Amino acid sequence: MLLSVENLSKSYPGPEGPVPVLRGVDLQVQAGATLALRxxxxxxxxxxLHLVGGLDRADGGRIVIDGQEVTALDDAGRAALRRETIGIIFQQFNLIPSLTVAANIAFQARLAGRHDATRAAELAEALGLTEQLDKYPEQLSGGQQQRVAIARALAARPALVLADEPTGNLDEDTAAVVMDQMLSLVTETGAALMMVTHSPDLAGRLGRQLHLRQGRLA
Structure with a gap:
């Protein structure tokens, strides 16, 4: 099992005390599987998604990814896990504005010590970015920026890809194209994918769907 989540809980401070967001979530994802969270x-x-990616800390429960207990790691350990095992695709792209498209694609792979120029070029070609490699993020359309984010996440060959509304900022036609490209590349790399989406159509394209209601999965 690539990802195992057990009895996970998380609250945030509120004016009248802690506000529970997750209440004892259990979840498993096998290597190479695809899962939509709605x-x-x-x-x-x-x-x-942020707890699984080590971007935040849980209040209780366990998260284990590829044999490593995320919930037991310190900040440095969680950062290392993100570099080496997890690729994250954000709704807001989160590209580095001072780097070219080529440098953005290579960024995480370089951090992980896995930069492969041939692999980066293949990803750029598959995502229609070959002519954009010397440009900067501000010179790209939203769809192109999201393709760069997808290429960056996959360039380091992660075991698990986490995508948070990856097409949420795109128009419907562009979203469909970007989703096609992302699913094709994730399948080709053999990574598992866990994607947050509001769209029933996009969720239906993944192997499994789970719904969060009042902090619990159904």
Whole structure:
């Protein structure tokens, strides 16, 4: 099992005390599997994704990825896990504005000590970015920026890809194209994919769907 989540809980401070967001979540994802997380706004989808990605700390429970207990790692350990095992695709792209497209694609792979120029070029070609490699993020359309984010996440050959509303900022036609490209590349690399989405159509393209309601999975 690549990812195992056990009895995970998380609350955030509120004016009248802690506000529970996740209440004893259990979840498993096998290597190479695809999973869509759905739920209303505020249901905890992004919180769960961020906890799995080591971007935040849980209040209770365990997260184990590829044999490593994320919930037992310090900040440095979680950063190392993100470099070496996890690729994250954000809704807001999160590209580095001072780096070219080529440098953005290579960024995480270089941090992980896995930069492969041939692999980066293959990803750029597959995502239609070959002519954009010397440009900067501000010179690209939203769809192109999201393709760069996908290439960056996959360039380091992660075991697990986490995608938080990866097409949420794109128009419907562009979203469909970007989703096609992302799913094809994730399948080709053999990575597992866990994606947060509001879209039933996009969720239906993944192997399994789970719904978060009031902090619990169904």
């Amino acid at each position: 739920g209303e706004s505020g249901s905890g989808k992004s919180t769960l």
